[in-house]
Amino acid sequence: MVKKVKAETMKSLLEIYGESCKERIARGVEQAACFWKKKDGTDKEFKKFCEENFLDFSDKEVLQKILQKAEEYWEAVNGCFTKMMLGLLKNIHLETGEITQLDKLFSQFSPMAHLEEDLFENKIAFFFLLNFPSFSLEEKEKFGKSWSRQEWALASIGDMFSSRVPAELYQKINKAMVEAEEYISKYNISLANLTGGKDNDEPCFPKSEKKLQSHWGLRDEIKELYGEEQGGLKKQSALFKVMERIIKQEIPQEVINNSSKDFSWNPFTNETKGISSTPEPDERYSKWLSVFKSISKADRYAFGHSNYIDVNFEKQMKISEKEITDLLIELLSSSQFKSVGKLISKRLKRPLKPWDIWYDGFGVTESSEILDKVVVEKYPNLETLKKSVPEILMKLGFTKEVASYLADRIEIEPARGCGHAIGAEMKSEKSRLRFRMTGGKINSNEFNVFMHELGHNVEQNFTLQKMDSYFLRGVPNTAFTEAFAFVFQSRDREILGLKPSSNLKDEKTLSNFWSACEIAGVALVDIGVWRWLYLNSETTPKEMKGAVVKITKDVWNTYFAKVFGVEDEVALGIYSHAISFPLYLPNYPLGKIIAFQIEKYMENKNLGAEMERMCGAGNISPQFWMKNAVGEKISCQPMLEAVDEILKKIG
Ligand SMILES: [Zn+2]
Incomplete structure (x- = not known):
């Protein structure tokens, strides 16, 4: 937008609202103008929009009322979309039997893809851009020392609209990320096919049925092998060689996600038997690059x-x-x-x-079999575990009252994947704790994940239900919620009643x-x-x-x-x-x-x-x-x- 229009708009607002609003007017008009496109209206319409929608916050009552209403609206929007997302992904996330084609179709339906653009088109975004200045990280560090809770909430509103990415580009980014995820999810290596024993033809993992996903599975197998006295080192070096071949893309593409028993692959020499051998054609980097290319296209829309x-x-x-x-x-x-x-x-x-x-x-202590037994005895099924949540929380130090308050707001469900916790975005909803159970029972690893997710859920409830402003819900970033999850996870022995050595x-x-x-x-x-x-x-x-x-x-x-x-x-x-x-x-x-x-x-x-x-x-x-x-x-x-x-x- 031309400078002249912005200057005229600022001048007009200053005449209407007075000097006390000068700083907010300057920032607000600048922000709104930055995102205003031809399709949003003419220059004249921009000026009119600003004149009609700017609010004088020196009247504290006006500000209070607006904040209260804005909180209600955003809670409705975010809360309902989150609830809808949970509904659409239910059969993908939860252990509900076979995944049908219908489940896949609904899971790919993303009702939020157009939300941002809709909010710009109906001018809601411009209302917030005009009235709530955004502060850079540097400014927050500088001014934050003296900010009241309300001022932090205002700054947080200012962060809501910092880009206007076209919906088609969002879809492209989403597509690149989904394709990258699919590539990874199908990247499994069968241990039974790996050779590289003493005479190079010996299987490294005879009789193993394991198919390990890169990198998590390969890495965790290396970790487990520290417990194995004989041959652990050789197996670790074979797995490590597999990793190197993946990073350098020397891995024969024929061995990826192939669990046929009719071939072998020696990761040390990179020779295959019973199967041809063509190096993976830099697929790993092509997927990574697609994600970069689509995401960096959005740079020009970031404010x-x-x-x-x-x-x-x-x-x-x-x-x-x-x-x-x-x-x-x-x-x-x-x-x-x-x-x-x-x-x-x-x-x-x-x-x-x-x-x-x-x-x-x-700190290796009991074997996993002993720990599994302790968990099964204490929590033989999901129902017992669910009923024990208040008791678990009390053992961690929460009062009886707080423990039952939190337990009432956490829904525990068996998941397909290894586990996750999803917070509600509206106070009337519960947060979800999902974790894996094997054959209707809980083993010690699964209990450990359960404790991790419980840490997330407790944080999610405190930071939504008990927060003084909806705009300040949550934690500063993912690392903080992970921190609480680690704290809970590390106390699993305590909960199981095991004496810490x-x-x-x-x-x-x-x-x-x-x-x-x-x-x-x-x-x-x-x-x-x-x-x-x-x-x-x-x-x-x-x-x-x-x-x-x-x-x-x-x-x-x-x-x-x-x-x-x-x-x-x-x-x-x-x-x-x-x-x-x-x-x-x-x-x-x-x-x-x-x-x-x-x-x-x-x-x-x-x-x-x-x-x-x-x-x-x-x-x-x-x-x-x-x-x-x-x-x-x-x-x-x-x-x-x-x-x-x-x-x-x-x-
Ligand atoms: Zn986590």
């Missing part, structure tokens, strides 16, 4: 953000890329990383191998630290790849493969090589999230850092009362949230100090 990296950190995570990167580097450059590596090497009685980034031997807490700290370092490296690779993509947006899948391999090696050589004693490893590039969840990975190390700070603070305090207090802050900036929660900013120091103390104790 105040230069690209998706900026949107991801400044808008979604609300923490700058630099702040996150500094935290990750602090962890990885610490002397503790090296010392814990030495400790692991001592325990394994061998030099570290690159896959020991997934070392899982900290004296050193288990220390072992858990070491384990958390080690996995935080691993995922910090993975997150740095993810960020590095996105930076490279923006510099090379016309790239090809083949070229991108070379870049990803180089970036993973660089991160490895800078931070991991000195701990592991080997260079040029590519293991950090195996994560599947990187392909279908753009820039999601940095949430994990941040969640681990935050969770540790929260856990540490809660030592000798009541988890129930503290969690309710912390959640009360809602969706404000992460650093303010953290200061309110534990009295300091987000920091690796508490974790590093704790590791240091343990290392001194162990000697």
Whole structure:
């Protein structure tokens, strides 16, 4: 829109509403004009819209009334759409028997795809843009110190409309992500076909029926093998070789998702028998690149953000890329990383191998069979578990009253996938706890996931039901809800009535630290790849493969090589999230850092009362949230100090 129209509109509003509104008028008109297109109306109509819709908030009563109404409207919109989404995905999410074609069709129906554009077309979006200025992360950090709760709520409304992406582009982005997810979901490797024993033809996993998905399944199998005395190492190295072949796309495409018993593949030599062998044609990078290309097309519709990296950190995570990167580097450059590596090497009685980034031997206690028995005895079926939720919450430290309040608002359902928690977006609805049960029973792993999801559900209820403003519901970003989920998950033994062995807490700290370092490296690779993509947006899948391999090696050589004693490893590039969840990975190390700070603070305090207090802050900036929660900013120091103390104790 031409400057003249904006200036005339501002002048007119200033005449009507007076100097006291000057700043809001300037920001509001600028914001609204930025999104106003020809199809929304003529310049004259724009001016008229602003004159008719601007509100003078110096009258506190006007503001109060508008906020109350706006809360009701948005709760109706978000709450009903969430409820509809749950209905449409019910048979995909829940264990309801065979998935029919009808289930698939309804699951792909996305009634929200046009919502944003509809809100612009009927001018609701312009009403909010005109009346509620958006603040940059920097401004929030600067002004937030003196903001009242209402001012935080106003700033949060200001964040609601920061882009106007055409619905067709949303659909393209969605399509690229769904295709990437499908690619990953069908990426299974059958262990029975892997060879590479002593004489190269011996099966590595004789008689195994396992089909493992990359990367989760492969990684978790490597973790489990630490418990195996004989041959565990050889099997781990075979799985690791499979990962390398995937990252470098040398894997024969014929072996992917092929569980026929008539062939074998030796990942060490990359030879196949009984099947032809053509390297996978850079499909991994082609899918990843499609996601980047569709998402980066939306950059030009984002207001105040230069690209998706900026949107991801400044808008979604609300923490700058630099702040996150500094935290990750602090962890990885610490002397503790090296010392814990030495400790692991001592325990394994061998030099570290690159896959020991997934070392899982900290604080091993009972075997999983014994734990499974404890869980089945305590919770023989879903009904017993459901009835026990108030008791579980009371054991965690919630009062009887709060525990039953929360339990009444959590619906527990058996899921198809490994588990998830979905919060309600309206107060009359319950949040959903979904977790997997095998054959109608619950095993110890599934119970552990149940506890994780319960942490999410409790957070979701506190931050919706008890929040002082609907616009401040939730937590600052995903890492915070993950932090509460980790806190609950780590108390599963307590709930099962198992005595913690004296050193288990220390072992858990070491384990958390080690996995935080691993995922910090993975997150740095993810960020590095996105930076490279923006510099090379016309790239090809083949070229991108070379870049990803180089970036993973660089991160490895800078931070991991000195701990592991080997260079040029590519293991950090195996994560599947990187392909279908753009820039999601940095949430994990941040969640681990935050969770540790929260856990540490809660030592000798009541988890129930503290969690309710912390959640009360809602969706404000992460650093303010953290200061309110534990009295300091987000920091690796508490974790590093704790590791240091343990290392001194162990000697
Ligand atoms: Zn979670």
